[in-house]
Amino acid sequence: xxxxxxxxxxxxxxxxxxxxxxxxxxxxxxxxxxxxxxxxxxxxxxxxxxxxxxxxxxxxxxxxxxxxxxxxxxxxx
Amino acid sequence: xxxxxxxxxxxxxxxxxxxxxxxxxxxxxxxxxxxxxxxxxxxxxxxxxxxxxxxxxxxxxxxxxxxxxxxxxxxxxxxxxxxxxxxxxxxxxxxxxxxxxxxxxxxxxxxxxxxxxxxxxxxxxxxxxxxxxxxxxxxxxxxxxxxxxxxxxxxxxxxxxxxxxxxxxxxxxxxxxxxxxxxxxxxxxxxxxxxxxxxxxxxxxxxxxxxxxxxxxxxxxx
Numbered sequence: 001x002x003x004x005x006x007x008x009x010x011x012x013x014x015x016x017x018x019x020x021x022x023x024x025x026x027x028x029x030x031x032x033x034x035x036x037x038x039x040x041x042x043x044x045x046x047x048x049x050x051x052x053x054x055x056x057x058x059x060x061x062x063x064x065x066x067x068x069x070x071x072x073x074x075x076x077x
Numbered sequence: 078x079x080x081x082x083x084x085x086x087x088x089x090x091x092x093x094x095x096x097x098x099x100x101x102x103x104x105x106x107x108x109x110x111x112x113x114x115x116x117x118x119x120x121x122x123x124x125x126x127x128x129x130x131x132x133x134x135x136x137x138x139x140x141x142x143x144x145x146x147x148x149x150x151x152x153x154x155x156x157x158x159x160x161x162x163x164x165x166x167x168x169x170x171x172x173x174x175x176x177x178x179x180x181x182x183x184x185x186x187x188x189x190x191x192x193x194x195x196x197x198x199x200x201x202x203x204x205x206x207x208x209x210x211x212x213x214x215x216x217x218x219x220x221x222x223x224x225x226x227x228x229x230x231x232x233x234x235x236x237x238x239x240x241x242x243x244x245x246x247x248x249x250x251x252x253x254x255x256x257x258x259x260x261x262x263x264x265x266x267x268x269x270x271x272x273x274x275x276x277x278x279x280x281x282x283x284x285x286x287x288x289x290x291x292x293x294x295x296x297x298x299x
Binding site (some may be wrong): 006009010017059061062 | 126133134136150153161223225226228
């Protein structure tokens with residue numbers, strides 16, 4: 001059986017504590033900033049996408065996606 | 078005490094010294110003991126916060142979303158926002174368990190995790206505060222609305238571990254179960270074999286397929 005590598009969002013030294021709310025939010029913003037800077041199809045941005053999908057509850061992601069579509073997203077995109 | 082014994086010794090000091098008060102010493106003996114705990118607190122707080130840090134990068138992240146039940150999401154292999162492996166985990170009612178199952182501990186869909194692997198649990202509630210706890214693994218993590226808490230687990234042995242919600246919210250909430258989860262596999266093969274088609278008939282894949290199927294069939298159950 002071939003070994004596969006399990007990968008997930010790494011521990012970020014900017015967010016060392018139990019509260020990872022800001023970590024999840026920051027990864028989400030980093031992904032969208034990357035998309036805005038490099039275009040929708042940039043493969044470099046997929047790393048951030050994987051990170052925020054691992055860390056953030058899907059309900060939060062859906063809410064933020066809706067807010068972005070409505071133009072009411074509170075973060076710095 | 079020794080000083081008192083000397084000063085009140087009848088033969089050595091027949092007229093004992095009368096000490097009424099000493100302002101200086103009283104001030105010193107009040108302030109000095111309150112400085113000592115400050116010196117104890119500084120390394121103690123440093124240790125307390127460092128205990129919560131994640132030292133080793135985890136290999137897998139599992140999200141536990143607290144409702145009256147728990148919903149689990151495995152999102153490490155999504156290629157879009159909609160593709161999480163998500164399932165609900167309900168306690169099996171008292172009149173339903175099969176022979177050998179533990180009353181009010183078993184759940185319909187267990188959380189499956191790899192053994193001997195650092196895993197990160199992200200715990201958050203959908204409504205009110207909860208607390209995700211697995212005592213036999215030494216884990217308890219509060220789920221606070223609007224906040225996402227992480228805790229690290231390393232399951233040393235394969236087996237089934239039972240947990241309970243540790244923040245009681247509503248009817249029968251004392252029986253809300255965190256996982257019955259199975260630490261399985263000594264190699265990280267479990268996810269690839271189970272979700273990527275080639276091992277689709279493998280027994281582990283059936284477990285995760287059943288878990289994935291639970292979203293459609295039981296998602297609305299109260």
